[in-house]
Amino acid sequence: MKIITLRLGFALLIFTAALSAFGDDGAINSELAASASVAELQTSWAAAQYQEDKSQQEHDFESLLLRANNMVSAKSDNPDLYVWRGIIKASYAGVKGGLGALSLVKEAKVDLERAIALGGGTLQAAARTSLGSLYFQVPGWPIGFGSDKKAETYLLEGLAMAPDDIDSNYFYALYLIDQRQGEKARQYLERAYTAPRRLGRAFADQERRREVLELITEQQKQK
Known part of the structure; x- marks a missing residue:
């Protein structure tokens, strides 16, 4: 049985602008508010995901999920918010473990599928990479929905949409x-390690590169 150990993170564009500058344009205001919400979830996710105090980590994810739920309720047609709520649920599952984790990853799958169905936004590659990661890390039937075939399909779609992204290559x-294709994996780890820095995601990139380097080192030791 595969163990759910999800450390998901994905390439994004964060729009930073002062909302007051567009106070007379409701449509622009709405889009900037949604982008600010995504940016908030990104930053808070990284803080929770790489929290050194593991006793605090579950509480952080629980609080973060409540905030994500509120954001989705306020902007239910925004695909990027569904992507990030799915990421948060999947990461929370990795921390929580047990039967509660399985229900969370099933909910994460629904969110990511919803984001793909809505289309648009800036995170369609991330949605596919996230979904592919779930498919290969979650147990298969009758316990879960895991499928290596579907995992590969979604991961390759994400990689095609974001070939230079740190997360699409890492996952x-x-x-x-x-x-068990370690030699082939090495080239994607190297691409992940040299991937361009992401705007507003310095801490997440730093930690992801640390994970990539650990995998490269581990592979070298096995030779």
């Missing part, structure tokens, strides 16, 4: 390692 490499 495809994880999939290849899971499939």
Whole structure:
């Protein structure tokens, strides 16, 4: 049985602008508010995901999920918010463990599928990478919905949409390692390590690169 150990993170564009500058334009205000909400979730996710105090981590994710729920309720047609709520649920599942984790990843799957169905936004590649990661890390039937075939399909779609992204390369490499294709995985780990920095995501990029380097080092030791 596969163990759910999800550390998901995805390439994004964060729009930073003063909302007051567009006070007379409701449509622009709404879009900027939604982008600010996504940026808030990104930053808070990184803080929770890489929280060194593990006793605090579950509480942080619980609080973050409540905030994500409120944001989705306020802007239910925004695909990017569904992507990030799915990421948060999947990451929370990795921390929580047990049967509660399985229900969370099933909910995460629904959110990511909803984001893809809505289309648009800036995170369609992230939605596919996230969904692919769930498919290969979650147990298969009858316990869960895991499927290596679907995992590869979604991961490759995400990689095609964001070939230079740190997360699309990292998670495809994880999939290849899971499939015992370590040599092939190495090239994607190297691409992840040299991927361009993401705007507003310095801490998340720093921690992801640390994870990538750990995998590269581990592979070298196994040779």
